[in-house]
Amino acid sequence: MTVETTEHAGSAFGRQGRAAVLRGLGTYLPPRLVTNEELSRTLDTSDEWIRTRTGIRQRYWAEQGTATGDLAFEAGARALKSAGVDAVDAVVLATSTPDHPCPGTAPDVAARLGLGTVPAFDIAAVCAGFVYALASGASMIVSGLAARVLVIGAETYSTILDPADRNTSVIFGDGAGAVVLEAGSPDDPGALLDFDLGSDGGHKDLITVPAGGSRQRSEGPESDPSRFFFTMQGKQVFTHAVTRMGASSAALLDRLGWDPASVDRFVGHQANVRILHALSDHLGIDRDRAVVNLDQVGNTSAASIPLALAHGVDTGGIKAGERVLMTAFGGGLTWGSTAMVWPEINVV
Numbered sequence: 001m002t003v004e005t006t007e008h009a010g011s012a013f014g015r016q017g018r019a020a021v022l023r024g025l026g027t028y029l030p031p032r033l034v035t036n037e038e039l040s041r042t043l044d045t046s047d048e049w050i051r052t053r054t055g056i057r058q059r060y061w062a063e064q065g066t067a068t069g070d071l072a073f074e075a076g077a078r079a080l081k082s083a084g085v086d087a088v089d090a091v092v093l094a095t096s097t098p099d100h101p102c103p104g105t106a107p108d109v110a111a112r113l114g115l116g117t118v119p120a121f122d123i124a125a126v127c128a129g130f131v132y133a134l135a136s137g138a139s140m141i142v143s144g145l146a147a148r149v150l151v152i153g154a155e156t157y158s159t160i161l162d163p164a165d166r167n168t169s170v171i172f173g174d175g176a177g178a179v180v181l182e183a184g185s186p187d188d189p190g191a192l193l194d195f196d197l198g199s200d201g202g203h204k205d206l207i208t209v210p211a212g213g214s215r216q217r218s219e220g221p222e223s224d225p226s227r228f229f230f231t232m233q234g235k236q237v238f239t240h241a242v243t244r245m246g247a248s249s250a251a252l253l254d255r256l257g258w259d260p261a262s263v264d265r266f267v268g269h270q271a272n273v274r275i276l277h278a279l280s281d282h283l284g285i286d287r288d289r290a291v292v293n294l295d296q297v298g299n300t301s302a303a304s305i306p307l308a309l310a311h312g313v314d315t316g317g318i319k320a321g322e323r324v325l326m327t328a329f330g331g332g333l334t335w336g337s338t339a340m341v342w343p344e345i346n347v348v
């Protein structure tokens with residue numbers, strides 16, 4: 001399918017002398033570990049089905065009373081520590097499970113982090129949210145609007161899952177990851193080199209939480225609670241995930257002039273290991289170059305990419321000087337890709 005673009009499309013990103021450079025990375029997972037075995041006690045599923053169809057072995061779910069903002073705060077604090085800074089010019093928070101429909105979660109997180117009155121806003125691009133948030137934060141830096149931005153991806157999908165729906169409840173986990181971006185040069189390791197972003201609202205119903213917004217008004221306390229649960233047409237989403245992330249990654253690599261074989265680490269949205277394998281094969285990147293942590297954390301939506309990056313660094317799979325390609329896909333539909341040469345940073 002051809003994606004329509006304006007005559008100005010293509011990207012001048014990274015060719016402007018000023019770049020957004022990764023300076024810090026921090027993550028947080030809530031303490032409650034939920035195994036496949038635990039889920040198979042209440043759902044008609046099995047550890048074997050979940051492992052073989054998705055690659056997921058376990059995930060973490062927030063306790064009652066813990067919200068997305070709490071996870072975002074923890075990850076944000078760790079990212080600031082990782083970068084060795086205590087002030088930023090803006091906070092961008094990607095989430096599709098905000099603390100409230102209104103106000104956004106980012107201002108509260110910024111205040112709790114002691115970041116003063118900096119601009120702070122949420123991005124709702126579902127599982128592609130972190131790449132969109134990176135693009136927003138990086139654009140603020142490249143344009144000169146900010147010199148340092150905290151970008152967070154945080155989710156508590158456990159709060160919107162239908163506990164009786166085996167199609168979704170076994171897939172998603174909670175968590176948060178955050179990065180500090182700082183103004184630098186496009187030649188610096190850690191510079192975000194370019195972005196490829198896209199959406200297709202024609203398939204908005206494939207992933208949805210029907211109620212809670214203006215399309216389905218609240219009917220008061222008697223309203224059907226199931227309308228607030230997350231739904232996903234898994235099979236169709238699977239196909240779109242491979243197609244969209246594949247095309248987006250290929251477009252980005254082409255613009256960067258990177259041969260797929262020169263990509264050292266491939267960090268794809270952690271939804272299903274079969275998607276990651278299909279993408280690797282499609283792009284011509286060895287499967288063993290794909291960072292995989294979905295077995296440990298499940299699909300954490302907007303937190304997926306930073307959690308996978310941290311896992312890659314912690315396990316020695318991502319090293320300074322390596323070419324890292326990131327790509328994500330989610331409800332909307334939305335998708336996005338970016339890339340960098342990995343910098344020397346301490347993950348917290």
Ligand code: UT7
Pocket residue numbers: 044045046049050053054127166167170171233234235236237238241271272275299301329330331
């Ligand atoms: O993060 C945003 C992007 N999300 C994704 O990329 C997710 C993409 N989709 C997927 O990863 C996969 O489609 C799923 C993991 C969600 C589902 O796997 P699938 O191989 O596509 O399964 P399916 O939906 O086609 O279902 C196959 C069978 C069905 O049974 P019948 O109709 O063949 O009898 C399902 O009812 O598997 C059944 N099934 C399950 N069985 C045991 C579905 N979920 C489960 C389950 N345990 N948890």
